[in-house]
Amino acid sequence: DAGVIQSPRHEVTEMGQEVTLRCKPISGHNSLFWYRQTMMRGLELLIYFNNNVPIDDSGMPEDRFSAKMPNASFSTLKIQPSEPRDSAVYFCASTLKVGETQYFGPGTRLLVL
């Protein structure tokens, strides 16, 4: 079975540009999570969805960040405009049932110059 799929795997962009990260959860999973990992702050939960509905977005840093889940098999995390401090690895994870084991994608390594 395919795991969680993320694209792109690497993204280099310039400050001020829009960045869109994509995630395809494991088929049949009902919950999806977006995390950000940096050396300074470790793993941070940005937002999570249950049945395509955003449940908790308290971790979203500011209005420049937005996330959508238009259907059960696709989610996006958008940063507009991007800033150098957004440089990090962004992970998507999904789970069959919220609270159970989360399965992580390989991550998107974002560098904002």
Place this chain on the structure above:
Amino acid sequence: AQSVTQLGSHVSVSEGALVLLRCNYSSSVPPYLFWYVQYPNQGLQLLLKYTSAATLVKGINGFEAEFKKSETSFHLTKPSAHMSDAAEYFCAVSDQGGTYKYIFGTGTRLKVLA
């Protein structure tokens, strides 16, 4: 509020020696507890999980962890370290009585010396 503390951001062991990575949690309700491993430039992979069944949990790659309620601990062990165990390890707690979010520890980087 839930929290997780991992003691030791870096741990070094010799190949063949015991691995012990410490995790203490805080939870107002019976928690679910997880250990994940992250190899360089990869995502997180589940090692094992505790979900209120047996207190001694066996995972992949020879790792195990014991849930000790009295000590609020969930330490990860492996009897004999292998070079391939070098990675970063994360402990996480899931709030089963509330939001069900994971709270991750800050991670412990394990180095295995030849």
